[in-house]
Amino acid sequence: xxxxxxxxxxxxxxxxxxxxxxxxxxxxxxxxxxxxxxxxxxxxxxxxxxxxxxxxxxxxxxxxxxxxxxxxxxxxxxxxxxxxxxxxxxxxxxxxxxxxxxxxxxxxxxxxxxxxxxxxxxxxxxxxxxxxxxxxxxxxxxxxxxxxxxxxxxxxxxxxxxxxxxxxxxxxxxxxxxxxxxxxxxxxxxxxxxxxxxxxxxxxxxxxxxxxxxxxxxxxxxxxxxxxxxxxxxxxxxxxxxxxxxxxxxxxxxxxxxxxxxxxxxxxxxxxxxxxxxxxxxxxxxxxxxxxxxxxxxxxxxxxxxxxxxxxxxxxxxxxxxxxxxxxxxxxxxxxxxxxxxxxxxxxxxxxxxxxxxxxxxxxxxxxxxxxxxxxxxxxxxxxxxxxxxxxxxxxxxxxxxxxxxxxxxxxxxxxxxxxxxxxxxxxxxxxxxxxxxxxxxxxxxxxxxxxxxxxxxxxxxxxxxxxxxxxxxxxxxxxxxxxxxxxxxxxxxxxxxxxxxxxxxxxxxxxxxxxxxxxxxxxxxxxxxxxxxxxxxxxxxxxxxxxx
Ligand code: F6P
Numbered sequence: 001x002x003x004x005x006x007x008x009x010x011x012x013x014x015x016x017x018x019x020x021x022x023x024x025x026x027x028x029x030x031x032x033x034x035x036x037x038x039x040x041x042x043x044x045x046x047x048x049x050x051x052x053x054x055x056x057x058x059x060x061x062x063x064x065x066x067x068x069x070x071x072x073x074x075x076x077x078x079x080x081x082x083x084x085x086x087x088x089x090x091x092x093x094x095x096x097x098x099x100x101x102x103x104x105x106x107x108x109x110x111x112x113x114x115x116x117x118x119x120x121x122x123x124x125x126x127x128x129x130x131x132x133x134x135x136x137x138x139x140x141x142x143x144x145x146x147x148x149x150x151x152x153x154x155x156x157x158x159x160x161x162x163x164x165x166x167x168x169x170x171x172x173x174x175x176x177x178x179x180x181x182x183x184x185x186x187x188x189x190x191x192x193x194x195x196x197x198x199x200x201x202x203x204x205x206x207x208x209x210x211x212x213x214x215x216x217x218x219x220x221x222x223x224x225x226x227x228x229x230x231x232x233x234x235x236x237x238x239x240x241x242x243x244x245x246x247x248x249x250x251x252x253x254x255x256x257x258x259x260x261x262x263x264x265x266x267x268x269x270x271x272x273x274x275x276x277x278x279x280x281x282x283x284x285x286x287x288x289x290x291x292x293x294x295x296x297x298x299x300x301x302x303x304x305x306x307x308x309x310x311x312x313x314x315x316x317x318x319x320x321x322x323x324x325x326x327x328x329x330x331x332x333x334x335x336x337x338x339x340x341x342x343x344x345x346x347x348x349x350x351x352x353x354x355x356x357x358x359x360x361x362x363x364x365x366x367x368x369x370x371x372x373x374x375x376x377x378x379x380x381x382x383x384x385x386x387x388x389x390x391x392x393x394x395x396x397x398x399x400x401x402x403x404x405x406x407x408x409x410x411x412x413x414x415x416x417x418x419x420x421x422x423x424x425x426x427x428x429x430x431x432x433x434x435x436x437x438x439x440x441x442x443x444x445x446x447x448x449x450x451x452x453x454x455x456x457x458x459x460x461x462x463x464x465x466x467x468x469x470x471x472x473x474x475x476x477x478x479x480x481x482x483x484x485x486x487x488x489x490x491x492x493x494x495x496x497x498x499x500x501x502x503x504x505x506x507x508x509x510x511x512x513x514x515x516x517x518x519x520x521x522x523x524x525x526x527x528x529x530x531x532x533x534x535x536x537x538x539x540x541x542x543x544x545x546x547x548x549x
Contacts, residue, residue: 026430041313044478048469072496076302089262131144138196144174146175148202149277150203157345163178200237208239208247239252293478301485321397327396329396349491390428406474522542
């Protein structure tokens, strides 16, 4: 493909940007009362208001032309049809097949993956029934009460996020715990909360080589064996992995292993057996709804015109700000405590996918890719970093996520205030406060004209800060599935436009490669293989502290 920035469609956007960059959203809203109607759309129970973006209808036209120019439509079909679009690892990215209600046959390595997915789903289904019906027992004969997920990255964020998001849909009284980092303090905290006789450990690791997960698993296994002897694995451990031989070598019985495959990326694996904790909390029916919501978003993504396509529009807006306005960061602010773990989930999804600098033809990229994603549940962010959004030097587009209706116990004036807070932030970012408005307010508060003039400079707020508002009708399994699929596809579209592979993560590997050498140095100071002086200096400093304790 021609270099992105040389495409006529890119050049047209560049010229258009010069024309519209200085327009103020306040003026755009003042002159067009149909702006909200023009720049909003619905898919299922998700509503997107993107009217507070620095765009006109012409911008959307030019952006969708860019999407056509990079052959997005064909690339979307390649994704769903199982083409090897993860070209650096020579494999497809088929997370969408995991939620395909129609079980469309797709061949991967000579195997119809629709049937192996159906088999895995049946295994998951039966297991959930066994735990709920208390047929599955711990080594001392007691039913399971605690589920402990041992995993990191994609084997952690999704289950942790969904367990908190969908708490109101729990059908069992199981308690869920998560251990991700190798920090022993976390592990100790969890072990203090659980009863070993009634705990089930889910060892979730696609590769079954991840040091944090395996270190935690070995420590817990030793702890359990200490109490109950050798037979504990069968009763207290299950694994979800694409490397079953490694899980078996660890000692996990074959029948306790749920399969995963290399065509499911870690950060796209919530739909697979990695979602086991979610299915255990929700039960099979709700878990199916969760998959169904994602499937509905898949259909919307595949079928809707680009100008009415939610993931495509969100992606194009990110490209618009990142590449034309130079906005390197993006905030995601869910006004919902239940969605408090959505931000780390999306941080991995977006930054591990699109934090890349090499094009598909292996040349170096000269434009920005992958924004820095950050955020925090509303209203907390308002009292921490929103100041910078309003008056800081960076342009940071925001995605606000609101829930229309909460469960009856949370759907009162608290919820009203929460929603109003989100809306007022979006409004404040858009309109800002002029010098004159600030001045008049100060005068009304009996400031002297001189003081008011001085202070008004500090109190004026530029506004013109873009945001999207996504409203989910209710936080249900189905709608959460749709929301996650929406962001997955948004990330995919960006990757296609930037001509990068969103499905590999070679950058993460270097740290994994260097780690064993440093562990070795920490254990055996007097080896020959020294590293660099900074690492050596810190190793010595660490050893000194250890010797002092
Ligand atoms: O962080 C790198 C990574 O490879 C992620 O892509 C993945 O989700 C995580 O590690 C965990 O990997 P695994 O499931 O193989 O333990």
